[in-house]
Amino acid sequence: MSKSDTILKLLQGCNSLQRLQKIHAHVITNGLQHHPAISTKLVHFCAVSVSGSLSYAQLLFHHIDNPQTQAWNSIIRGFANSPSPLQSILYYNDMFSSLVSRPDIFTFSFVLKACERVKAENKCREVHGTIIRCGYERDVVVCTNLVRSYVGNGFIGVAKKVFDDMSERDLVSWNSMISCYSQAGFHYEALKVYDEMKNENVGLDGFTLVGLLSSCTHVGALNVGVNLHRIACEEGFVKNVYVGNALIDMYAKCGCLDDAFCVFDSMQKRDVFTWNSMIVGYGVHGHGDGAISFFRQMLMAGVQPNSITFLGLLCGCSHQGLVEEGVEYFHMMSTKFNLKPGIKHYGCMVDLFGRAGKLEKALDMIGTSPSQDDPVLWRTLLGSCKIHKNVKIGEIAMRNLVQLGASNAGDYILLAAIYAGAKDTDGIAKMRKLIKSQGIKTTPGWSWIEVGDQIHKFVVDDKSHPDFVEIYHKLREVISQAALLGYVPEESLISVAGLITEECLETSTSYHSEKLAIAFGLAKTPKGTSIRIVKNLRVCKDCHSFTKYVSKAFNREIIVRDRVRFHHFKGGVCSCKDYW
DNA sequence: ATAGGGTTAG
Numbered sequence: 001m002s003k004s005d006t007i008l009k010l011l012q013g014c015n016s017l018q019r020l021q022k023i024h025a026h027v028i029t030n031g032l033q034h035h036p037a038i039s040t041k042l043v044h045f046c047a048v049s050v051s052g053s054l055s056y057a058q059l060l061f062h063h064i065d066n067p068q069t070q071a072w073n074s075i076i077r078g079f080a081n082s083p084s085p086l087q088s089i090l091y092y093n094d095m096f097s098s099l100v101s102r103p104d105i106f107t108f109s110f111v112l113k114a115c116e117r118v119k120a121e122n123k124c125r126e127v128h129g130t131i132i133r134c135g136y137e138r139d140v141v142v143c144t145n146l147v148r149s150y151v152g153n154g155f156i157g158v159a160k161k162v163f164d165d166m167s168e169r170d171l172v173s174w175n176s177m178i179s180c181y182s183q184a185g186f187h188y189e190a191l192k193v194y195d196e197m198k199n200e201n202v203g204l205d206g207f208t209l210v211g212l213l214s215s216c217t218h219v220g221a222l223n224v225g226v227n228l229h230r231i232a233c234e235e236g237f238v239k240n241v242y243v244g245n246a247l248i249d250m251y252a253k254c255g256c257l258d259d260a261f262c263v264f265d266s267m268q269k270r271d272v273f274t275w276n277s278m279i280v281g282y283g284v285h286g287h288g289d290g291a292i293s294f295f296r297q298m299l300m301a302g303v304q305p306n307s308i309t310f311l312g313l314l315c316g317c318s319h320q321g322l323v324e325e326g327v328e329y330f331h332m333m334s335t336k337f338n339l340k341p342g343i344k345h346y347g348c349m350v351d352l353f354g355r356a357g358k359l360e361k362a363l364d365m366i367g368t369s370p371s372q373d374d375p376v377l378w379r380t381l382l383g384s385c386k387i388h389k390n391v392k393i394g395e396i397a398m399r400n401l402v403q404l405g406a407s408n409a410g411d412y413i414l415l416a417a418i419y420a421g422a423k424d425t426d427g428i429a430k431m432r433k434l435i436k437s438q439g440i441k442t443t444p445g446w447s448w449i450e451v452g453d454q455i456h457k458f459v460v461d462d463k464s465h466p467d468f469v470e471i472y473h474k475l476r477e478v479i480s481q482a483a484l485l486g487y488v489p490e491e492s493l494i495s496v497a498g499l500i501t502e503e504c505l506e507t508s509t510s511y512h513s514e515k516l517a518i519a520f521g522l523a524k525t526p527k528g529t530s531i532r533i534v535k536n537l538r539v540c541k542d543c544h545s546f547t548k549y550v551s552k553a554f555n556r557e558i559i560v561r562d563r564v565r566f567h568h569f570k571g572g573v574c575s576c577k578d579y580w
Numbered sequence: 581a582t583a584g585g586g587t588t589a590g
Contacts, residue, residue, distance in 0.1 A: 040581085041581080044581055044582080045581095048581085048582080070581065070582080073581085073582060073583095074581080074582075077582070077583085104582095105583075106581095106582050106583055107582095108583090109582090109583040109584070110582085110583075112583095112584090113583085113584085139583095140584080141583050141584050142583085142584085143584090144583095144584045144585080145583075145584055147584095148584075148585085170584095171585085172584055172585050173584080173585090174585090175584095175585045175586080176584065176585050177585095178585090179585060179586060180585090182586095183586095205585090205586095206586070207585050207586050208585090208586090209586085210585095210586040210587055211585085211586065211587095213586095213587080214586085214587065214588095217587095217588095240586090241587085242586050242587050243586085243587085244587090245586095245587045245588075246586080246587045246588095247587095248587090248588095249587065249588060271587095272588085273587050273588055274587090274588095275588095276587095276588050276589085277587080277588055279588095280588060280589075281588095306588095306589095307589075308588055308589045309588090311588090311589060312588085312589085342589095342590095343590095344589070344590075
């Protein structure tokens with residue numbers, strides 16, 4: 001056996017970097033460092049193996065005179081998955097300019113991965129062109145990577161076009177399209193892809209279910225989610241931890257904590273996601289005590305909490321007014337679990353103190369946070385000042401928002417409400433002027449409701465729905481029924497002051513999106529069933545009062561998920577106890 | 581030698 005054969009054989013069985021370095025020394029003493037097969041193998045091992053070393057691979061690679069595709073692929077692949085994927089693209093460029101070796105389908109798969117991770121949008125397009133020129137645009141894997149890379153770079157439309165034009169799509173391609181849409185926040189599109197998929201007989205698996213369930217969670221599509229749950233049971237995917245976790249989250253965020261618990265209870269394997277989904281679920285429903293109970297069980301089960309665990313806990317504590325507990329968990333993060341509180345945790349703490357009326361403490365909290373220049377913290381404080389009608393600290397919060405250049409019309413409206421509560425007409429006038437000078441720019445409000453497996457979206461005074469005449473007719477009826485029980489359309493504090501709230505922006509006599517959604521729900525769903533609404537903003541005071549009366553007048557449970565928490569309306573009262 | 585897919589928070 002020749003020396004080079006012996007070394008190649010040694011390399012075959014090599015499984016550690018240490019051992020590899022020994023072999024490498026052997027290569028050098030035998031003068032074989034320019035042996036192409038050997039150096040290529042060495043590079044491959046160092047770049048790809050978990051026990052390898054990318055910098056060592058680089059060193060070896062640069063000693064190869066005319067690296068062949070194989071060696072290029074190894075180095076491009078290694079960097080594509082590394083913390084510095086840009087390097088991968090640079091090597092790809094070098095490969096092109098070297099003119100010695102040509103990229104193959106594997107090269108493209110690797111470099112596309114790098115483009116996806118590095119956000120190299122132009123490179124992504126360029127690589128696409130090269131793929132076509134090289135005649136690889138019919139390869140399923142390459143195209144799937146292209147789709148992912150385009151979505152990762154924000155070209156959602158181009159990605160879908162590539163996907164639609166693929167000559168062949170397998171289950172992974174479909175799953176990629178779904179999960180990419182879902183991760184990019186295109187939830188309706190993700191669910192629509194599933195409809196297309198059903199006609200193609202590719203089946204589905206755990207990956208499909210996870211992507212779809214995540215989208216259901218985000219848009220509150222409970223019926224679709226329940227259907228997926230049934231499919232998961234029928235096809236044997238419920239034992240998959242990812243699927244179980246996604247189901248728990250879906251049920252919890254759709255307002256069905258009991259169903260979330262059922263899934264949780266039936267799981268044989270639970271990981272940190274499983275526990276977090278329960279804790280966060282209880283937290284956003286305002287059940288701090290429930291979140292705490294799951295946290296204790298989690299520790300007993302020997303699962304390490306992470307920063308999200310504490311977000312759920314703190315959120316629950318703040319909504320339930322568990323100040324002491326919240327403080328305790330906040331400290332516990334760093335002292336017992338070596339987790340550094342992030343900006344979100346500070347946000348929860350500001351909310352915890354602020355909501356409880358401890359505004360000075362909330363202010364101190366911002367002072368000790370690592371990012372006092374985060375507008376979110378000041379805005380949270382401002383919100384608390386509105387609840388507790390505190391002009392002094394409200395003005396401090398506003399001053400900071402202005403200094404940060406982050407103040408917006410919504411903030412002025414909040415402060416105006418605080419002034420209005422204090423009957424400070426000068427203050428109101430000042431805010432009115434500021435709003436006028438800035439122009440009102442706020443997020444338009446939406447509400448979604450699911451009826452059957454269709455999701456219907458409404459905006460303020462929406463007339464785009466095909467059944468809008470019927471919906472408006474129903475809404476007028478609902479309003480008069482509610483009025484019989486005592487509902488008085490409430491002009492908000494602010495409109496009295498000649499201003500309008502964020503939610504009331506469009507017109508003062510407006511039908512807010514959730515009123516339309518509720519009327520639609522009452523008209524389209526069977527008597528006695530509960531109605532679930534998801535909206536992107538907070539509920540306004542008038543709609544909150546309206547919904548309470550409606551829940552009584554029509555004997556319906558109405559569950560509204562707003563931007564921050566859940567409201568369960570039943571028999572004329574709301575689970576938030578009018579405190580939100 | 582070698583490729584592509586998943587959940588919480590934001």
